[in-house]
Amino acid sequence: MFYQLYELNHAALQPYRALADATKLFYDNPLNPLSQTVIGRSITAGCELFERTTRAYGKPVFNLPTTVVDGEEVEIREKTVWSKPFCNVIHFKRALPSKRAADPKILVVAPMSGHYATLLRGTVEALLPHAEVYITDWVDARTVPLTAGRFDLDDYIDYVIQMFHALGEDTHVVAVCQPSVPVLAAVAIMEANGDRFAPSTMTLMGGPIDTRKNPTAVNILAEEKGINWFRDNVIMSVPWPHAGFMRDVYPGFLQLSGFMSMNLDRHITAHKEFFMHLVKEDGDSADKHREFYDEYLAVMDLTAEFYLQTVDTVFVRQSLPKGEMTHRGKLVDPSSIRTVALLTVEGENDDISGVGQTKAAQTLCVNIPDAMRMHHLQAKVGHYGVFNGSRFRAEIAPRIVQFVNDHAQANRKSNVTPIGKRARG
Known part of the structure; x- marks a missing residue:
């Protein structure tokens, strides 16, 4: 009620x-x-x-009509290139000369944690001069009819894998906050299966990879309350006349x-x-x-099953860093990742994902060679500043672009070590 x-x-x-x-x-x-x-x-x-x-407040718009490429202002046209009931992938298509060399493809996986993908408008804007940018535009669960079925964390991981297949080889992924765990899981699954559509680079920003490290108020609350408390107190049914009427959601x-x-x-x-x-x-x-x-x-709104499975897996049981996370009943093994370069980014004053939580991915992905990994701790920024604002534009975005360019598919093959060999550091 x-x-x-x-x-x-x-x-x-x-x-x-x-x-x-x-x-x-x-x-x-x-x-x-x-x-x-x-x-x-x-x-x-x-x-x-x-x-x-x-x-x-209704869903905002990106409102990114132009960008500057090679010193020239070019028009941008938003185009949906992949679509499912709970998510669309938007391509910010730049009006570039046909003979110009192609820029890297970057898929920005926006958080599915209450806000719309437009929260990353500044992230997209900073990357547009240097790359073909795509973003996950998650759909408000209260607008999805019950006939569309369920959507949980396993489905989320499946969606990410399907996106990589749709965008093709040599795609680079940037996961901001919440998606860090499912994106890491998706890449691990693809690498374990020898999937040639696994991304060339993976950038994880302010994500809760291991919430045991430097826990914040959000992490402590989840661990103290337990999953049953969340199920009993924050899950509600969408009221009429919304299209998702009677769907259980986290509002x-x-x-x-x-x-x-x-x-x-x-x-x-x-x-x-x-x-x-x-x-x-x-x-x-x-x-x-x-x-x-x-x-x-x-x-x-988020679907109840996605929210509860995420809280339980990431915050209550910390399944990924403990080596206990599963997808469709199969263990997720980050050590399977060996050909995907890894960049982790944290904010010094982040009160959502504490310092060290995202960097933990560097330890989990033991088979990524040293030459294909990097960590950056950004001084004087909180959670929002990790992906937006002046310091993001001046210090973080250039590092992401450089990392992507350095580890494009053509440049990374000579750096790969045999699977099972542990990288130093």
Whole structure:
């Protein structure tokens, strides 16, 4: 019933939101002399703040119309190149000359953890000048009818493998946060099977590979509560009239509540400052607030089976680093990976995936040669800064591009060691 009450609350607020919009329009009208006073601007600011904090945010758009390649601005066209009920793969097709040498193909696997793939807009934007970029656009579970079937962690891994097959050989993968575990598992399975479509490089960024290392509040909560607590307290059925009516999900608004509560004082301060920016007519600062929270407050539901299996496998039992993770009943063995170069990236102040959790992949993938592995700890960034922001653009993205170029398929064959031989380090 909690999900239904949440929806009912939004519906009940609609008349008040309409009143706030009308009041804002009245006091913001340049023909109204009060619009030029502190009182008028304060009323306008209060109305906008109320409207924004009670809004149900829809799926954002990437809005990446152009990029710069070889010093020239080129157009970008979004094209869906692979599609399944719970995910689409979008290609940011650049309008480049046909005779130009091809750039590397990079598949960015976005988190399926409550936010939409557009959260990685900055990640995509930084890579576009250097690569053909594809991204996983996960679908809000409440929009998927029950007739589409289930979707769990095993299905997620199958999806990733199918994506590699669809994109072809010499694809490079960048997994941001949550996908680090299933992407590592998918690559291990492909390598164990001798699959020629295994990616050339794998970049894991701020991911919970081994949550026993430097555990954060998120990790501690999961381990203390246990999987039964999550099953009993956070799983709900999608209410009517959504297309996914009666599907069991982990609602996005609960995930968002958890994230907000971790840094509640920071969010309260940000909204107080937003109010003052509006009163002082500081348009640039207000726009930055709108841009961030339009993205941050847009959330999606996850299927219950995917969420519970992920929590149990990654956070409660830590199956991957213990050598106990399975896929379709078969053991996932990271030591099978030997021809895929590995780059791990962490943030010094990451409060979601603690320092050392992502780097653990370097230890698990023992058969990757030293020349094909790299780790980068980015100073002065938190979780979000690992994949977005000025330091990502200036320091992390160039490393990813260089790593990809250094370990493209044509350059890596001479570095491969026989399977079973342990790499140093």
